Amino acid sequence: xxxxxxxxxxxxxxxxxxxxxxxxxxxxxxxxxxxxxxxxxxxxxxxxxxxxxxxxxxxxxxxxxxxxxxxxxxxxxxxxxxxxxxxxxxxxxxxxxxxxxxxxxxxxx
Amino acid sequence: xxxxxxxxxxxxxxxxxxxxxxxxxxxxxxxxxxxxxxxxxxxxxxxxxxxxxxxxxxxxxxxxxxxxxxxxxxxxxxxxxxxxxxxxxxxxxxxxxxxxxxxxxxxxxxxxxxx
Numbered sequence: 001x002x003x004x005x006x007x008x009x010x011x012x013x014x015x016x017x018x019x020x021x022x023x024x025x026x027x028x029x030x031x032x033x034x035x036x037x038x039x040x041x042x043x044x045x046x047x048x049x050x051x052x053x054x055x056x057x058x059x060x061x062x063x064x065x066x067x068x069x070x071x072x073x074x075x076x077x078x079x080x081x082x083x084x085x086x087x088x089x090x091x092x093x094x095x096x097x098x099x100x101x102x103x104x105x106x107x108x109x
Numbered sequence: 110x111x112x113x114x115x116x117x118x119x120x121x122x123x124x125x126x127x128x129x130x131x132x133x134x135x136x137x138x139x140x141x142x143x144x145x146x147x148x149x150x151x152x153x154x155x156x157x158x159x160x161x162x163x164x165x166x167x168x169x170x171x172x173x174x175x176x177x178x179x180x181x182x183x184x185x186x187x188x189x190x191x192x193x194x195x196x197x198x199x200x201x202x203x204x205x206x207x208x209x210x211x212x213x214x215x216x217x218x219x220x221x222x223x224x
Contacts, residue, residue, distance in 0.1 A: 008149065033212070042111050042199070042215040043152075087152070095207040099151040 002026045004100035006088050011106045012078055020073045020086050020103045028093020034062055034073045035087040037102065043087055046073070075105075083107045112136040113216035115200050121222045122190065130185040130219045132200030140206035141183040142213065143175060146197040158183065159206040190223045197221070 005023045012018040024032070031050040035043040049055055049064035049071060061074040075082055088100040113134045122128050134141065143155040157165035158177040172194075174186040183200055197220050201213040 004151065035215075040217070040220075042113070042217045044111060045212050045214065048212065089152075091211075095211070097154070097213070101149055101151045 002090075002092060002098045004088055004090060004098055006086075006100040006103045008101070009104045009106065011108060012075075014078055014080060014107055014109050016078050017074065017076050018078060018105065020075070020088075020105065022071045022073075022088035022100060024069050024071075024088075024090045024098070024100075026090045026092045026098055029066060030091040030093065030095060032062075032064055032071050033087075033089045033091070033097070034071075035089065036084050037087060038084045046086075078107050080107050080109070111214045111216065113200060113202055113214050115198075115216035115219055117219055118217065119220045119222075121224065122187070123224050124190060124192070126190075127186070127188040129187065130198055130200075130221075132183040132185075132216055134181055134183075134200075134202040134214070134216075136202055136214060138202040138204055138214075139180050140203045140211070141177060141180070142201040142203075142206075143183065143185050144199040144201065146199055146218070152199070156185075157206050164206055187221075190221075192223050195221055195223045 003025045034046040037043040047062040054063045059076045064071045085102040085104045087102045089097045116131045140159045145153040155169045156175040176184040197218045199218045200216040203211045203213045
């Protein structure tokens, strides 16, 4: 079966750095997405990785290792507005998105 | 604002009611999706439309009936729902379905409660 694993919940301090991990076992791989979802709002696109390595976009970076079936989202200089759920999703060999259950990130002052 | 709107935002219905959820995208996309989101569970893909044709139906019960009159509008008709159908229903759109870098853009969802 296809599976995406990510921690259910994480807590971090304002101004700090946090890394949210995602591991996957899927039938094929055509890229990995990260989305942010604030409570009661739409998931919004953060990043897409299809090649190994780190992609940086402002305070957010996303890393991929295809050989390890592993990705992480790195958030720097945390702000209170970063409190949200972060969803990891993998595009499988049929170009279907397989979703993780999301990681709820709580930022404390 | 993602360019995808959904109405209503909240809906409470009894098990014998019939209601419809509406989604509209203003992004010029050709693919539209319905997802079910339950607490602490992965997004569940329900239906996919590509150029107005249904291309995916993930074993969804017949009490959920989708309709896609054109590439910009998508409906989900609901009838004789069960309490376990209570969830957040998300609509999304993308340029096409099945594309290699096909980013999906989501609406804010309809919070459905079935009594």
